[in-house]
Amino acid sequence: MKFCSSCGASVAFRIPPGDTLPRHVCDHCGTIHYQNPKLVIGAIPEWEDKILLCRRAIEPCHGKWTLPAGFMENEETTAEAAARETLEEACARIEVGNMFSLIDVPHISQVHIVYRARLLDLDFRPGEESLEVALFDEADIPWDEIAFRTIALSLRRYFADRRDGRWGFHTCSVSLNDPPPGLIGR
Template sequence: MSMQEKFCGHCATPLTRAVPAGDTHSRLMCDRCGHIVYQNPKILVACLAFWQDRVVWMRRACEPQRGSWAIPAGFMESDETPQQAAARELREETGGVVDPNQLELFLLGSLPEISEVYLAFHGPLLSPQLNRGEESLDVALFSAEEVPWKEFAYPVVQPSLQQFYIDHQSRQYGVYQATYGAGQHTFSRIGGSEEGT
């Protein structure tokens, strides 16, 4: 527990753990002023940016999985829409540029064990120009046949990325949901276009 979690951020009184009235979860609470500390999931966004039949990948320069290939992704900031966050992560990690207004939802993922929500968007690059950022050892555009799956940082999401390549080839994009957990993974279609876009 961090120092912030030990004392109330409003009156500095030591916090206790209890179930607030009308709630169903145990929370850190201040007995003096009544402040309740809510710990909510973080939002992780990814950008499946493409140029023709190829998708942008980056080789991670940071842990976890340093040296492995991944799709550009990171955490959403407070002042962003999910699409703006996905576009920013792409730009920071690969130098790739997309119009956030052209990004469409591909995947809504849930990682309950680490309290994260995963949103993956897809959209066209404005140009094929890429430049690796500080968080990348390398960047590349890979077709489905070129992806280095054996060096993929997060194999648990491989089925969803393979599905994206299938959708991208037909230009008929689905919207999917997934849950990633210890030994239990689900992946299913929940909507999407029936026409090429």
């Protein structure tokens, strides 16, 4: 950040009084600009024993498979974000269920939240950010083509919970040193 979004003056990167971390501070109007982690919200849309995945039409990971997910918008709840992202990426309507996983991704300043969800019907198709969408059972998941570690972790935990017949809420962190998505859990 070079300029204050409040007044347009140049900003300095320093620790403001009463804080412990460096921030972008405007010495002209006094505004402290906080930069906080982004929330990525998604869903595991279920239909019978299958789940809906989207093949990405955008970078990063163009052509890889993922759950419908994306950045949360202002003035929406996390559940609303999950439903909106599913509608945008898969043109699918869902009933959002329980929060399933919360994964910290500190090296890119993100938090990923995934909900379980029920597809309301089979009327789905690729949205603008998807090349294709399809229902998969566990045996057919393209594990080596999963776009993100957080998605692979959530899917593996989902199928483990389903096998155990016991649904939980899962939290963890991922880092740059973690294995690629296709190798997680092998």
